[in-house]
């Protein structure tokens with residue numbers, strides 16, 4: 001008798017095992033076989049030599065006969081997703097400690113390294129779940145990396161938990177007015193609860209880029225909420241022009257995932273006419289959010305600058321030349337220091353140009369590395385940004401109007 005057969009015989013002598021659990025200890029044998037078939041085959045061969053070995057076994061000291069519940073779990077899962085539109089899923093199991101303990105003890109004792117119980121149970125329920133859905137005209141696929149939904153079976157509590165993963169839509173937005181923040185700002189007085197000061201809206205600003213984009217998407221997906229992820233953000237009083245700023249809108253717990261983005265794009269832009277415009281809407285994996293957060297994109301700005309004294313064109317261009325060749329030491333600006341860590345960063349001005357539009361005003365274009373604060377590059381921020389246009393021209397200088405012309409970078413490719 002081969003060593004493996006002998007081990008199978010000893011296993012069965014030690015514990016009562018169902019075909020699934022017996023077969024699983026030998027999961028590397030016989031390609032294309034399911035554990036149940038493998039277990040059954042071993043049992044048949046052993047019975048030919050030893051009549052005392054039963055050909056079928058319903059009691060199982062390992063799984064407690066749990067595999068007889070596979071169809072029940074699969075049907076529960078089908079019911080749980082009956083109102084959901086999705087294409088990919090992942091099945092998970094919370095395994096009772098006892099099963100794991102017995103399985104590991106037997107593996108160790110007989111020096112066998114089979115597939116874990118959890119993996120087989122997930123697969124068996126998942127397989128039937130997929131078949132039942134396909135019969136209902138709803139084909140789905142297992143996805144281990146980024147499943148749209150996750151079903152977790154708690155065998156001890158007999159509870160099935162459904163987790164609906166977020167849907168991520170990428171786009172770019174242009175902002176055409178100087179009064180809209182990127183995301184909702186809770187009212188400072190009531191922190192969002194609603195008070196007299198905010199007219200019981202709970203908000204400092206009546207609308208935001210996020211709130212102009214999300215309602216049609218929420219309506220179509222029946223999601224429970226949204227989160228807005230921007231590739232940085234412009235100041236509220238700055239316009240976002242050019243081809244816009246990349247963003248990802250995350251729709252939480254969507255019940256529907258197939259959207260006509262072309263149509264929604266039109267609706268969003270119509271609703272927000274004159275305030276914002278979106279473009280390039282497309283579905284993306286969640287990893288794009290990380291990219292948006294981590295990539296410090298180069299930017300192109302246009303600033304209207306006012307000086308406290310008359311400036312000559314020569315002085316202005318000399319100052320530009322200095323800014324372009326000197327790394328800028330910038331301490332976190334005073335105006336954001338309450339929410340950002342106070343530190344000094346070095347950023348470069350890649351290109352700066354412009355001209356005087358009056359003796360005390362100039363239109364300035366700046367191409368900078370990501371992370372450089374432009375208002376402070378001009379004003380000096382009380383010496384916190386060095387050098388600055390103000391310092392070089394030896395006069396107070398202030399940005400009176402700021403537009404972001406371009407956020408440069410490839411946020412989509414891997």
Ligand SMILES: [Zn+2]
Pocket residue numbers: 017018019020021022060061062063064065066067
């Ligand atoms: Zn079993």
Ligand SMILES: [Zn+2]
Pocket residue numbers: 187188189190191192193194195196197198199200201202203
């Ligand atoms: Zn309030």
